[in-house]
Amino acid sequence: xxxTVTIRTNSxxxxxxxxxxxxxxxxxxxxxxLYHAGKxxxxxxxxxxxEVLPGESVAVMGxxxxxxxxxxxxxxxxxxxxxxxxxxxxxxxxxxxxxxRTKLRRHKIGFVFQRFNLLPALxxxxxxxxxxxxxxxxxxxxxxDVVTKMLGLDGRxxxxxxxxxxGEQQRVAIARAIINEPKILLADEPTGNLxxxxxxxxLEMLRRLNKDLGQTIVMITHNPEATTYFDRVVHMRDGVIxxxxxxx
Amino acid sequence: MMxxxxxxxxxxxxxxxxxxxxxxxxxxxxxxxxVGLTSGMLQETAKRIEGIGAxxxxxxxxxxxxxxxxxxxxxxxxxxxxxxxxxxxxVSPALLQFNTSGxxxxxxxxDQVSFRDVSNGFVFYEGRDLxxxxxxxxxxxxxxxxxxxxxxTYSLLNHSWKVVxxxxxxxxxxxxxxxxxxxxxxxxxxxxxxxxxxxxxxxHTPDVIAEIKDLLPNYPVRPVKEFMTLMxxxxxxxxxxxxxxxxxxxxxxxxxxxxxxxxxxxxxxxRDIGVLKSLGASKFLIIRALLAEATLLSLLGILxxxxxxxxxxxxxxxxxxxxxxxxxxxWIIRAALIAIIGALVxxxxxxWQASRKDAVEALSYD
Numbered sequence: 207x208x209x210t211v212t213i214r215t216n217s218x219x220x221x222x223x224x225x226x227x228x229x230x231x232x233x234x235x236x237x238x239x240l241y242h243a244g245k246x247x248x249x250x251x252x253x254x255x256x257e258v259l260p261g262e263s264v265a266v267m268g269x270x271x272x273x274x275x276x277x278x279x280x281x282x283x284x285x286x287x288x289x290x291x292x293x294x295x296x297x298x299x300x301x302x303x304x305x306x307r308t309k310l311r312r313h314k315i316g317f318v319f320q321r322f323n324l325l326p327a328l329x330x331x332x333x334x335x336x337x338x339x340x341x342x343x344x345x346x347x348x349x350x351d352v353v354t355k356m357l358g359l360d361g362r363x364x365x366x367x368x369x370x371x372x373g374e375q376q377r378v379a380i381a382r383a384i385i386n387e388p389k390i391l392l393a394d395e396p397t398g399n400l401x402x403x404x405x406x407x408x409l410e411m412l413r414r415l416n417k418d419l420g421q422t423i424v425m426i427t428h429n430p431e432a433t434t435y436f437d438r439v440v441h442m443r444d445g446v447i448x449x450x451x452x453x454x
Numbered sequence: 455m456m457x458x459x460x461x462x463x464x465x466x467x468x469x470x471x472x473x474x475x476x477x478x479x480x481x482x483x484x485x486x487x488x489v490g491l492t493s494g495m496l497q498e499t500a501k502r503i504e505g506i507g508a509x510x511x512x513x514x515x516x517x518x519x520x521x522x523x524x525x526x527x528x529x530x531x532x533x534x535x536x537x538x539x540x541x542x543x544x545v546s547p548a549l550l551q552f553n554t555s556g557x558x559x560x561x562x563x564x565d566q567v568s569f570r571d572v573s574n575g576f577v578f579y580e581g582r583d584l585x586x587x588x589x590x591x592x593x594x595x596x597x598x599x600x601x602x603x604x605x606x607t608y609s610l611l612n613h614s615w616k617v618v619x620x621x622x623x624x625x626x627x628x629x630x631x632x633x634x635x636x637x638x639x640x641x642x643x644x645x646x647x648x649x650x651x652x653x654x655x656x657x658h659t660p661d662v663i664a665e666i667k668d669l670l671p672n673y674p675v676r677p678v679k680e681f682m683t684l685m686x687x688x689x690x691x692x693x694x695x696x697x698x699x700x701x702x703x704x705x706x707x708x709x710x711x712x713x714x715x716x717x718x719x720x721x722x723x724x725r726d727i728g729v730l731k732s733l734g735a736s737k738f739l740i741i742r743a744l745l746a747e748a749t750l751l752s753l754l755g756i757l758x759x760x761x762x763x764x765x766x767x768x769x770x771x772x773x774x775x776x777x778x779x780x781x782x783x784x785w786i787i788r789a790a791l792i793a794i795i796g797a798l799v800x801x802x803x804x805x806w807q808a809s810r811k812d813a814v815e816a817l818s819y820d
Contacts, residue, residue: 284732284813305736312734323729323817325459327466332458339455340733382733 229296231389231422232258232281237290237300239276239445250276252445253290258390263416263423265433268442274426275394277442281424282315282392283307295389312341316383320395322375324367330378331363334385341386353381357411373404380411384421391415393425397432409435460746463723471751474715478755478793479762481708485789486763486781488700492693493785494778500681505624507573508546508650508678509659512536515672517647527645532670536649539665541658544571547646548626549636553610559596559776561610562627563636572652573625580604581619587635590615596628599775611639628776650678705796708755712800716748720808727808728816737809744808748801749794756790 239251250273258264268274279285280292283299286307292299295314299307324333334354338345354360357377367375376396383391393412397405413435415421425436433439441448464471503511514528530547537545549563566584570576576583579594581604590610592602597620602608608615608629615631637643653662659677666675676684720727730740763786767779 279814282732284817308731308734308736311732315734317732319732319817323725323732325726325729327462328459332455332462335455336459336730337733339459340730340735340739345455 228259230257230293231260231262231295232256232424233291233293234277234281235291235293237277237280237287237292239273239280239285240288249445251280251287254442254445254447256440256447258422258424260389260422261416261420262438263412263436264425265436265439266424266426266442267428267430267433267439270428272442273445274442276445278392278394278424278426281390282317283311313386314389316386316388316391318376318379318383318391318393318396320398322367322372322379322399324375324378324382326367329364329366330359330370330374330381333367333378334381337382337385343386349385349387353385356414357381371404372400373407376400376404376408377411380408380415384415389422391421391423393423395426395428397427397429405429405432456743456746460743460750463719463743464747464750467719467722470715470718471754474711474751475755475758477711477715478708478752478797479758481704481711481796482756482759482789482793483762483766484704484707485701485792486760486785487766487779488704489697489785489789490763490767490779490781491777492697493782494780496693497780498778500684502624502626503681504678506626506650506678507652509653509656510651510662510666511676511678511681512649512651512666512670513647513674513676515674517674527642527647528649528673530644530646533646533649535669536651536666539662539669541654541662541665542651543654544568544652546572546650546652547633548648548650549633549640549642549645550627550647551611551636551640555610559610559629560627561636562630563633564626564630565633569626569650572650576619576625577622579620579622581617583619584630584632585618586616587632588614588616589618589632591619591621591630592617593621593623593625593628595623595776611636613639701792705792708752708793709796709800712748712751712797713804715751716744716801716804717807719747720744720804723808724811724816724819727811728813728819731811731813732817740809741802741805744805745798745801748797748805752793752797755797756793759789759793760786 234254234256237251237254238249240247240249242248254273254277256277266274266277276285280287280299281294283294283302287300290300294310297310299310302310324330325336328336334350335345338350354363357380359374359377359381362370362374362378367378370378380396391412396412397408400408409432412423412425416423416437423436425432427433512532527549533545533547536542546565546568548569551561551563553559553561564584570583576591581591584591590608592600592608596602600608602617602620604617604620606617608617610629633646637645651662651666653659659679663675663677666673727740763781767781770777770779
């Protein structure tokens with residue numbers, strides 16, 4: 207839990223602080239994730255504790271195989287934690303069945319992947335619109351225009367992924383992830399397949415989403431420079447979070 | 455959006471889609487053409503039987519209604535007994551011989567005098583009636599199909615016949631020879647396959663049928679006017695089974711092709727399925743998308759299959775003018791339904807598999 211302080215001027219013209227408690231949008235308590243290799247249980251997460259406040263941007267760093275991606279998939283409800291609690295906007299994903307997690311993911315989570323993962327048969331517009339379709343509210347042209355303009359995609363909407371650069375594809379993927387205004391945007395190495403210039407563009411867009419629109423973001427990265435765009439950095443090793451420090 | 459998604463997915467792999475469409479088109483075409491061929495042959499035979507102008511037809515016990523397939527001869531003397539019955543004006547015996555060497559055809563051995571009485575005779579385009587033992591008449595369709603001219607020699611049943619007349623089609627068979635000559639050739643002396651009966655007045659037909667049934671209790675006696683309605687595949691058990699077997703074969707091919715096509719689609723789109731799941735797509739939505747794709751594929755196949763059926767019919771009419779393929783709207787609809795159901799059944803297992811894929815594994819699939 208965090209406390210926010212807002213300075214307000216009351217009706218008599220006197221300024222006074224207003225204290226408000228802020229519940230975390232994401233709260234992970236003692237989460238374990240075990241994979242089975244034959245009869246052997248391989249722990250990917252070993253009692254992770256982690257909180258993210260609304261509007262916060264957090265970068266998760268760590269060596270390969272430390273459980274970063276598993277953590278992201280557990281947070282996003284793509285994988286179910288073996289033990290512990292994963293509270294997304296107050297909903298415990300561990301207690302939910304697959305259909306309930308799918309529904310929660312549809313309404314509260316947006317994903318951005320390292321390999322863009324656009325649907326190759328659809329145009330950029332189709333890739334974004336299908337997220338709106340799955341969300342269930344149908345195509346919202348206003349929201350669509352706002353998002354695509356913000357991400358600089360106006361002129362590329364009729365192009366297919368194969369006709370776009372990596373940077374453009376990743377911007378389409380970001381547009382797809384945020385088109386339904388998710389509570390949390392989860393990004394798995396979003397700059398892993400991009401050159402420096404496009405990486406900076408994508409990171410800057412994520413920062414703007416966070417700062418301008420208050421989008422909560424959790425990003426996994428190997429790139430220490432990428433963490434400078436985020437409020438907080440947490441480090442993982444061997445399936446546990448070893449520290450969490452504010453970014454420079 | 456779902457329509458666009460399905461449509462784009464279908465055309466993202468045009469070769470695979472084309473193969474699927476062609477397979478379904480063949481399935482539909484096979485159903486339409488096989489049924490059309492049997493119905494066409496039956497209807498055409500029935501029309502020609504009706505075209506004789508007789509009122510009643512008598513067959514031997516155990517004879518098939520679809521007479522071209524078997525002779526089942528009776529003693530020719532039965533005709534004399536029938537002739538003595540009330541309201542019977544003329545009786546004409548005919549011996550039918552099915553021949554498969556050099557084509558599929560039924561040879562009609564007729565007694566030219568009594569046949570003329572019953573049928574009011576042939577309309578001759580060329581030549582004359584049967585007179586000599588080796589004489590043969592062919593109808594105009596047969597003449598065109600076999601490139602036969604007046605005066606030609608026509609070999610059938612290891613015998614050389616002389617074409618002495620070309621007659622208008624639509625009466626009994628396509629090839630006529632003297633009944634006595636055919637009896638000798640097939641070892642059926644004094645035998646007949648059918649008796650064609652003409653009543654003194656058409657309204658006496660029921661009375662004549664009743665009298666013949668009294669005289670010949672186990673013999674099938676049918677009014678010729680009802681022959682057309684009776685000549686359906688459902689009234690011919692062996693043919694019905696044959697048609698069903700062919701349909702089952704065609705459906706199996708279509709089903710397997712769709713299954714294979716959708717199975718490879720699901721494998722190839724494993725990552726896409728993971729993406730849809732990450733966007734919050736339900737299992738139902740994934741199943742629906744794949745079944746919609748199979749349905750669209752089958753609709754394209756049905757369209758192509760119906761067109762192909764008409765092409766096959768046109769080709770068949772050119773190459774084999776005596777073969778008639780009857781394409782009916784009823785069977786087009788049936789073939790379409792069979793193809794759609796087959797496609798849905800074939801796609802359901804791959805679709806179910808897709809819906810159950812683990813999202814994380816699917817997203818890391820290469």
